[in-house]
Amino acid sequence: MGAPVTAPVSLWFDQLPAAAPLDPLDGDTQADVVVVGGGLTGLWTAYYLLEADPSLDVLVVEAEVVGFGASGRNGGWCSALLPVSGDELARLHGHDAAAAMRAAMRDTVVEVGGVAAAEQIECGFAFGGTVTLARNRPQLERVAEGVSTDARWGDESHLLGADGVEEHVRATSVVGGSYTPDSARIHPLRLVRGLLDVVLSRGARVAEGTRALRLSPRAVVTDHGIVRARYVVRATEAWSAHLPGSGRSVAPVYSHMIATEPLPPEVWAQIGLDRAQTFTDARNLIVYGQRTTDDRIAFGGRGAPYHVGSGIRPEYDQVRATAAHLAHELVDLFPVLERAEITHHWGGPLGVHRDWHPSVGLDDDGIGWAGGYVGDGVAMTNLAGRTLADLLTGSDSELTRLPWVGHRSPAWEPEPLRWAGITATRKATTWADRTEARTGHASRWSGLLEHVLRH
Structure with a gap:
């Protein structure tokens, strides 16, 4: 049997009972499609492949347990955000392509919610939108510029004064902000587990505790045997940096989170977020938060060290100094939380391409890939899975013509x-x-x- 997770991974893992481990690969095997990586990219790919062709033999191999990576550690934002702006997309790919990509991301948030409802996946999906706080003049200028940019690309975004922000969330030193409805709060691991149940029920094979050692056309060499397949899909995000030949394709950059104890109604009356809005502010070093399904605040931010050689180790997941910094920033936003207990802190790597441009594609040799989400992957993984399914089944769809398909980012410096x-x-x-x-x-x-x- 695959080894269960015993070390703390995230709040999301602690909130769910341990899943029965799935067996690792038992020697050499064959499949139509082998997907390396049991996170949201891999599961969405399997889901849409089997929706397109239920006869396909789809095998997902995962080094740890399903959802062990960013899919089970993220902030629970299912948003239309992309790490590359509409203006940058237009510069690289043209106006129409940029507009199509922005529209696809808005539609993807709706798609995730629709699948969760159709498949009865109880993942706390709530279309609460995102409120962005501005707490000084430079931040307000960035927010106003962002709202203007959103309008050019058809994104619904509203500039707010301080009073308008208070209708969503009440934080200190707010001088204005913005609100977009194109975002939802979710419990990410519940989505992962729900998708796993669905793809297993439809005939997919999932092998946990099976580490891919080398990907090549029509074959994946693992520590439990060789998988031969017509198509190979790399869905390993930050861990791609540790695959042979991919060491400079992506940088694993850590993001960390904390979570409070469940907060009583009188505290929420002072904070707001009564429609499950997600929240951030317009500082340069990103922070992000949500009101969880059990009335905690889960709050995260970038700024943890990058580890030389694209290092990914368990000891990097929990850094007390980073957790203390996040707790300080959270109380600075919401002083009412000064006495609230921080019950969880965790972290993990996210994948960053050199140009911050996510991509999805299928090479002529049958190797597909997706990644470089820079922390915005909850929705992007769905779009990637749908796109990969169309590419693998030969469907000439609007998705396969989006500008991130086949995009090649430059390699990171040595x-x-x-x-x-x-x-x-x-x-x-x-x-x-x-x-x-x-x-x-x-x-x-x-x-x-x-x-x-x-x-």
Whole structure:
């Protein structure tokens, strides 16, 4: 039997009973499609492949347990966000392609909710939207610019004054903000487990505790045998950096989260979020939060160290200093939480391409891939799964013509340049936020960071 997860992974794992482990691969086998990675990308791919052709033999292999990676650790935002802007998409791919991609992302949020309802997956899906807080003038300027940009691409986004923000959430020092309805709150591991049950019921095979050692055309070599298949799909996101030949394709950058104890009604009366809105603010170093299905606040942020050589280790998942920083930032937003107990802290790597541009595709040799979600993967994995299913079954659909299909990001710099660049960018981002909070003026670092992060 596959080994169950025993070490703390996330709040989401702690809230669900341990799943019965699935057997690892038992020697060499064959399949029509082998998907490497048992997260949301892999499960959505299996789901839509079997929807398109129920006769397909689909095998998913997972090194740990299903949902062990970002799919079971993320902030529970199912949003239309992309790490690359509509304007950047238009510069790279043209106006019509950018508009199509933005529309596809909005539709994807609806699709996830629709599948959850149709398949009776109780994952706490709530279409509460996202409110973005501006807590100083530079942040307000960024929010206003974002609302203007959204309008150019058909995204519904509303600029709010301080009073308008208070209708959604009540935080300190708010001078304005924005609201978009194109976002939902979910319990991510419940979505993972629900999808797993569905694909298993439809004939997919899922092998846990089976580590892929090498991907090649028509075959995957694992530590439990070789899988021969017509198509091979790489759905390993941050862990792609550890596959032979992919070491510079993606950088595993850590994000961390904390969660409070369940909060009483009188505390929620002071905070808001009564429609399950997700929330963030417009600082340069991203933070994000949600009101969970059991009335906690789950709150996360970037800024954890990047580890030289694209390191991914269990000891990097929990960093007390990072958890303490997040707790401080949460109380700064909501002072009523000063005495609230922090019951969980966790983290994990997310996949970042050198140009921050996610991609999905299928090579002529039969190897498919998807990834580079930069933390926005809950919805993007669904779009990737639908797109991969169309590519693998030969469907000439609107999805296969989206601009992220076949996009090739440049390779990351070799070490130690990669570590130096990512570390310097993280520190500069923190410095920019401190400068803006202190002076009330936009930091000159903001423009430089945009250039460094995108090129």
